[in-house]
Amino acid sequence: MKRISRTLAILLSAALPGLVCAAEVKVAVAANFHGTLQKLAPQYAEASGHTLTLSSNSSGAFYTQIVNGAPFDVFLSADAARPAQLEKEGHAVDGTRFVYAIGVPVLWSATPGVVDSEGKVLNTGSFRHLALAEPRNAPYGAAAQEVLTRLGVWDALEGAGRLVKGNSIGQTHSQVATGAAELGFVALAQIKTADGIPGSHWIPPADMFTPIAQAAVVLKRADDVEAAKHFLNWLRSDPVARQAIEDAGYGLE
Amino acid sequence: MQLSAQDLTALWITFKLAAVSTAILIVICTPLAWWLAHTRWRGKTLIEAVVALPLVLPPTVLGFYLLLLLGPRGTVGRFFDEIGVGHLAFTFTGLVIGSMIYSLPFVVQPIQNAFAATGQRMMETAATLRASPLDCFLTVSLPLARRGFLTAAVLSFAHTLGEFGVIIMVGGNIPGRTQVASIAIFNHVEALDFAAAHALSAILVVLAFSMLIAVYAINRRFKVVGVAQ
Amino acid sequence: MSIEMRFRVDRGGFALDVDLTVPARGVTALFGRSGSGKTTLLRCVAGLERAAGGRLVVDGAVWQDARSFLPTHKRPLGYVFQEASLFPHLDAAANMRYGLRRTPEAERRVGWDEVVELLGIGHLLDRHPDALSGGERQRVALARALLTSPRLLLMDEPLSALDHARKQEILPYLERLHDELDIPVLYVSHSPDEVARLADHVVLMENGRVVASGGLSATLARLDLPLALSEDAGVVIEAVVGEHDAHYHLSRLDFPGGSVFVARRPEALGARLRFRVHARDVSLARERVEGTSITNLLPARVAEIADADTPAHVLVRLEAQGTAVLARITRRSLDQLQVTPGMQMWAQIKAVALLS
Numbered sequence: 001m002k003r004i005s006r007t008l009a010i011l012l013s014a015a016l017p018g019l020v021c022a023a024e025v026k027v028a029v030a031a032n033f034h035g036t037l038q039k040l041a042p043q044y045a046e047a048s049g050h051t052l053t054l055s056s057n058s059s060g061a062f063y064t065q066i067v068n069g070a071p072f073d074v075f076l077s078a079d080a081a082r083p084a085q086l087e088k089e090g091h092a093v094d095g096t097r098f099v100y101a102i103g104v105p106v107l108w109s110a111t112p113g114v115v116d117s118e119g120k121v122l123n124t125g126s127f128r129h130l131a132l133a134e135p136r137n138a139p140y141g142a143a144a145q146e147v148l149t150r151l152g153v154w155d156a157l158e159g160a161g162r163l164v165k166g167n168s169i170g171q172t173h174s175q176v177a178t179g180a181a182e183l184g185f186v187a188l189a190q191i192k193t194a195d196g197i198p199g200s201h202w203i204p205p206a207d208m209f210t211p212i213a214q215a216a217v218v219l220k221r222a223d224d225v226e227a228a229k230h231f232l233n234w235l236r237s238d239p240v241a242r243q244a245i246e247d248a249g250y251g252l253e
Numbered sequence: 254m255q256l257s258a259q260d261l262t263a264l265w266i267t268f269k270l271a272a273v274s275t276a277i278l279i280v281i282c283t284p285l286a287w288w289l290a291h292t293r294w295r296g297k298t299l300i301e302a303v304v305a306l307p308l309v310l311p312p313t314v315l316g317f318y319l320l321l322l323l324g325p326r327g328t329v330g331r332f333f334d335e336i337g338v339g340h341l342a343f344t345f346t347g348l349v350i351g352s353m354i355y356s357l358p359f360v361v362q363p364i365q366n367a368f369a370a371t372g373q374r375m376m377e378t379a380a381t382l383r384a385s386p387l388d389c390f391l392t393v394s395l396p397l398a399r400r401g402f403l404t405a406a407v408l409s410f411a412h413t414l415g416e417f418g419v420i421i422m423v424g425g426n427i428p429g430r431t432q433v434a435s436i437a438i439f440n441h442v443e444a445l446d447f448a449a450a451h452a453l454s455a456i457l458v459v460l461a462f463s464m465l466i467a468v469y470a471i472n473r474r475f476k477v478v479g480v481a482q
Numbered sequence: 483m484s485i486e487m488r489f490r491v492d493r494g495g496f497a498l499d500v501d502l503t504v505p506a507r508g509v510t511a512l513f514g515r516s517g518s519g520k521t522t523l524l525r526c527v528a529g530l531e532r533a534a535g536g537r538l539v540v541d542g543a544v545w546q547d548a549r550s551f552l553p554t555h556k557r558p559l560g561y562v563f564q565e566a567s568l569f570p571h572l573d574a575a576a577n578m579r580y581g582l583r584r585t586p587e588a589e590r591r592v593g594w595d596e597v598v599e600l601l602g603i604g605h606l607l608d609r610h611p612d613a614l615s616g617g618e619r620q621r622v623a624l625a626r627a628l629l630t631s632p633r634l635l636l637m638d639e640p641l642s643a644l645d646h647a648r649k650q651e652i653l654p655y656l657e658r659l660h661d662e663l664d665i666p667v668l669y670v671s672h673s674p675d676e677v678a679r680l681a682d683h684v685v686l687m688e689n690g691r692v693v694a695s696g697g698l699s700a701t702l703a704r705l706d707l708p709l710a711l712s713e714d715a716g717v718v719i720e721a722v723v724g725e726h727d728a729h730y731h732l733s734r735l736d737f738p739g740g741s742v743f744v745a746r747r748p749e750a751l752g753a754r755l756r757f758r759v760h761a762r763d764v765s766l767a768r769e770r771v772e773g774t775s776i777t778n779l780l781p782a783r784v785a786e787i788a789d790a791d792t793p794a795h796v797l798v799r800l801e802a803q804g805t806a807v808l809a810r811i812t813r814r815s816l817d818q819l820q821v822t823p824g825m826q827m828w829a830q831i832k833a834v835a836l837l838s
Contacts, residue, residue, distance in 0.1 A: 060443035129343050129425065136444035164343050164425035167436075167443065174317075175425070180324035180342040374567050377530050380554040381561035382581035383630060388555075392580075396571045 022049045023227035026071060028062045029054055030078035031170035032140060032187035033101065033214065036248040037076070040241060044234060050227050058168035060137035066091055066219060073222035074231060076100060076214070078169065079139040083217040093225060096218040100235055102251030103212030104188035105143045108201040110177050119202035121183070122153050130157060131164040131175040131184030140169045143209040144185035150208050188249035213253075260453050262429050263437040267457070270345070270433060271413040274352035275360075275406055281353075282360045282405070287390075289361070290368035305358045312418025315355060319423050323347045343425030348433075351419040359408040367401020368394060403472050407465060414461050483507060485634070485666070488537040489526040491690075498522050498533070498690040506541045506634075508682035509660055509667040511698075513674075519690035520670045524636050527668060528561055529554035540634055558589070560627030560665075562637045566619035568611040574622045575607040581630035591631045592663070600662065601625050601655050617648035621655060628663070635667045641676060656680055674714045678702075678758050679837040703806035705788035705797050710808070715797065716760035717806050718837070723753045739802030742778040742834055758835040761797060764809035767828045768819055778831040782807060784823050787816070800829055807831070 029037050034056040041052040057065075059077045066072060066086060075092075077083050080099065086092040107122070109115045114127070121127065133141030148154040157163050164181050166172035169190070176184040191197050216235065218228040235241050246252055256264075285304075289297060307315065323341035324330045330340030341347035371394055379389035395402075417435045424431035426440070434457045441450035483506040491498040498519045504510045512520040525531040527538060529545070529552065538546040545552045560581075568577050578597075582590070598604050601621045611619060620640055627635060640656075641649045653676070660667070660680060671677055677684060677698070684701045686694040686709065694707050702709060703717050721735035721742070731746040735755055742757070749755060770779060782800035790797045796816050798809045807829050821827070 058443060060445070063445070064442060128339070131425075134426070134440055134443070136440065136446075161427045161430045164427060166426070167421060167439065171421075175320075178321055178324060179326045180320050181425070182325075374563065374565075375569065377554070378561070378563065378567045378569070379580075380530070381528060381559060381636075382626065383555050383584035384580075385555050388584070393569060397569075399571075 022051070023224045024051050024053055025222075025224070025227050025231050026053045026073045027055070027076060027231075028066065028070070028072040028074070029056055029076040030059050030062070030214065031056050031168045032078055032103065032189055033076055034170070036189050036245065036250075039248075040235075040244055043240060043244075044231065047238070047240075048230060048234065050231065052231070056170065058133075058137055058170075059139075061168075066221075069221070071221060071223075072219055073224070073228040074216065074218055076216045078103065078212070078214055080213040080215040083215040086217060086219070091220055093218040093220055093222070093229075096229060096232060097215055098232070098236055099213045099253045100216045100232075101214045101245050102253065103140060103143075103214055104203060104249055104251065105140050105147070105185050105209065105212065106188045106191065106197075106201050106203050107147075107183060108176060108186050108191055108197075108199060109183035110179055110199045111182070112198075112200050114183055115200040115202050117202055119151075119204060121202075122148065122151055125153070125157075127162075127182040129162055129164045129181040131166060131172045131181035133169045133172045133185070134165045134167055137167065138169055139212045139214075140185060140187055141165065141172075143212055146209040147185070147204045192249040214250075256452055256456065257449070259428050259432075260434075260437055260449065263432050263434045263453070264456060264460070266345070266429070266432060267414060267434040268460070270348055270352055271410045274349050274356065274413055275409040277349070278353050278356060278360045278409055279364075279402065279406060282357070282364060286361050286364035287368055287394075289365045304361050307355050308358050312355065312416070313422055316351060316419035316422025319347070319351050319354070319419065323350065323423065342423060343427060343431060345430055347423050348420055348431055351423045352413045352416060355416060355419050356409040356412045359412055360405040363401045363404040363408065364398060365401075367398035367404075370401075371397045400472070403468065407468055411461065411465065414457070483541055485510075485527075485541065485668075486537065486539045487523075487527060489523065489533040490535065491522060491526065491531060491533045496522075496690060498526070500690075500692055502685065502692050502695060504668075504683055504685060504695065506666045507664075509669050509680050510683040510685060511677040511681035512668060512670045512685050512687060513672065513677050513681075514687035514693075515672060517689075518687040520672075520687050521638055522690070523687070524638050524668060524670050527634075528559060528636055529557055543633075558630070558633040560630055560632035560635045562620070562623050562627050562635070562640045564639045565643050566611070566616070566623040568614075568619055568623055568626070570611050573608055573610050574603065574614065577611070577622060578607075578626045578629055581626055585630045589631055592628050594629065597625045597628050600628075600658055615648070616644050617651050620644065620648075620652060624655070624659075628659075628665075632665060635665050637667060637669045639670050639672070642671075642673070653679060674712070678718050679756065699806060703799055703808060705786055705799055705808075710761075710788070710797055711791045713762075714760065715808060715810070716758055716763070717808055718756055718758050719805055720754060720756050723747060723749050723751050723755060726751070737805055739782070739805040740780045742780075742831060744834055744836060747836075756837040758837055759807060759831055760833070760835070761808035761810040763831060763833040764807060765830045765832065766798065766800075766809050766811055766815070766819065766821065767830060770828050771830070774830070776830045776832055778834065780807065780829040780831060782827060782829050784821060784825045784827060786823060787821065800827065802829070 037054055045051055059079055059082050062075060063082045066075060075083060083097050087097055107115055107119055115121050132144040135141040135145040145154060164175060166175060169187055172184050173186045173190045175181045176186060216232055218225060218232060222228045242252060320342055321327050322329050325334060325340045334340050375393055376389050379393045415435060420433055421436055426432050426436055434453060438450050438453050484503050485506050486503045488501045489498060500523055512523060514520050522531060526533050526536060535548055536546050545557055601624060603621050603625055606614060606618055641652060669680060681698045684698050685692055686707060694701055698718055719737050721737040723733055724736035724741060725734040732743045733747040734741050734743055780802050782802035784798060785801045786799045788797050790810055794812055795810055796813050800807050809829060
């Protein structure tokens with residue numbers, strides 16, 4: 001019985017060119033985009049029949065793992081540099097790299113009234129700890145550093161040991177959400193909900209930092225390159241997907 | 254092979270953390286280990302299981318709950334806030350508390366076993382030789398349990414040197430305060446600065462190894478025997 | 483001058499119920515089979531077991547009663563365990579100093595040199611316990627206990643963990659202890675040999691109770707105790723060296739009621755010696771028998787007759803002016819000789835076992 005249905009499946013797929021078999025696409029997704037992608041995954045599954053398996057980590061960690069043979073099919077980074085690097089080093093499939101979202105860093109506190117709408121709290125310094133992602137590894141952290149440097153408060157805060165550097169934006173969010181750090185720089189996508197943004201926040205003007213272009217790429221190690229490409233195409237061009245990304249709190253190219 | 258000043262500071266914090274938490278643990282755990290070795294209370298197994306709990310909890314989970322407890326919203330954190338010290342998240346003190354909880358079983362168990370191995374007879378003998386219970390503890394039980402104390406100290410110290418999960422949650426990675434060598438190495442790896450990662454790791458291993466050799470060598474010089482029959 | 487003890491211990495399958503007074507002089511042996519409670523009793527006296535409501539008065543000093551309990555480390559006693567229990571992290575001398583240091587100067591009566599000489603351990607002082615033999619360890623343990631100048635020395639089967647040769651090595655030291663130091667001893671043992679050699683007073687225990695308590699000779703001579711039914715049944719007699727016969731290489735030992743001749747002894751005239759006479763080595767005659775090779779003949783009066791361990795035999799206790807002797811004869815002989823209490827007879831002692 002099994003052999004018959006298998007033969008049937010093979011015949012059918014041969015008879016219907018262009019119909020791709022249901023595949024599993026393993027996605028390495030940066031921490032800040034993880035929540036958004038989780039919401040999109042069922043929609044993609046419905047549209048394509050493929051399932052997405054998501055792993056979340058910092059982009060830096062992913063880069064090292066991919067270079068050392070981690071079995072991912074697609075990499076959604078928090079920056080543009082690492083996908084470019086992977087392509088240069090031959091780990092990525094040429095022509096698949098594109099910017100899937102523009103990140104928006106936000107100075108946020110879980111407690112209302114802590115962060116004013118102009119970010120002046122950074123100057124008054126009436127807080128004990130400010131959390132951010134490690135600038136060397138996470139673009140949101142690098143952006144945070146740029147903002148703080150622009151405002152002239154970086155050296156003072158760093159020298160006083162009041163900056164808490166998390167190893168991923170996910171950890172930073174945790175630290176601020178639990179109140180362990182009174183405020184911190186997180187991704188807008190992490191705190192934006194259907195009912196607005198809880199607590200208090202300030203979105204720094206775009207000219208204060210280098211734009212956070214988040215790029216994606218298909219990896220050469222992918223089990224099913226076609227399925228992987230299909231997913232990224234959908235992410236890039238499908239109107240439902242694009243709307244969802246915007247609603248989540250990202251900019252689009 | 255050049256280590257940055259920040260890396261050297263991280264090493265210093267690491268060793269300081271290991272030394273402080275080990276020292277405090279040994280002092281606190283000795284009475285507990287003594288009690289566990291001698292009590293016949295039925296609830297003893299329960300206490301032993303609680304002591305062993307940090308062995309099975311994932312460090313990051315432990316770290317997360319510690320963060321909540323020690324932070325401004327947690328019971329302990331609020332207490333310290335009220336008495337003016339400030340909450341303990343992202344402080345060296347917070348790290349010491351985290352390390353102590355994490356290394357607790359490594360200190361209690363060897364000492365408890367050493368006390369238990371000494372046995373009732375030695376203490377009864379000391380009593381018949383006019384030694385009060387405290388006297389007997391200091392002059393007989395402690396010396397005979399020396400090996401257990403050494404094992405406890407070494408295990409706790411070494412364990413704290415390599416600690417990561419708890420520290421990364423509770424610590425906050427603040428240079429000069431809570432950034433330890435393990436976190437610094439991790440950051441180097443993430444930033445793809447492998448040269449710095451290798452250098453720092455090598456120094457950490459060499460220092461720890463030399464320390465362990467010194468400790469075991471000293472131990473060998475003092476003849477440590479079991480109870481002669 | 484006595485030691486009064488009253489203890490009641492109830493522990494699962496074992497109960498100790500003792501109400502006893504023993505002299506505060508000499509060696510009192512606690513004798514009985516294993517499980518008879520002797521060690522428990524000793525531990526109660528030491529305060530290592532807390533018998534609720536117990537009572538212990540040592541030479542007038544109350545160590546324990548209904549209202550108070552002196553903890554072990556406050557009791558001026560010495561304790562020697564079955565296995566030496568020397569502190570392994572100290573050498574022999576340090577072990578010995580351990581108790582000495584904790585004894586207030588005013589109370590120290592036993593001297594270091596005295597003890598070292600008494601127990602012959604001078605050459606062992608700088609050795610660690612694991613470099614000592616079992617016998618040496620026990621001697622050091624004994625020295626250690628003595629150096630606290632105890633008012634009472636407790637010994638829990640100190641020789642039972644040693645082999646025969648070691649035992650024989652140590653027994654003379656224990657005897658010297660007994661002769662030269664004025665410290666009362668409670669000595670737990672299940673060895674009749676040790677008891678015979680060392681004890682002045684015997685407490686016989688069975689199933690946690692005291693079955694008999696009395697002077698050594700008197701108790702051993704009793705026919706109503708299990709002692710009499712053992713193979714070793716017999717008496718112990720304390721005697722004094724009266725004469726040495728150079729020609730025949732004999733020594734005469736005198737005691738109240740008579741004398742015996744033994745092979746020539748090295749001890750001086752007047753020295754005290756103990757010897758044992760087993761019931762199986764004593765036969766009886768109605769008249770003094772001439773023309774016999776048995777040298778030791780003792781006139782004595784029949785005091786009591788009882789059954790022996792086998793149906794063919796009986797035990798007869800005879801008294802010779804305060805000295806008791808047991809004889810084991812056949813029932814047939816008993817009837818043939820028409821032995822009755824009160825009768826004057828001759829005890830023929832075939833063999834004498836000297837306890838030194």
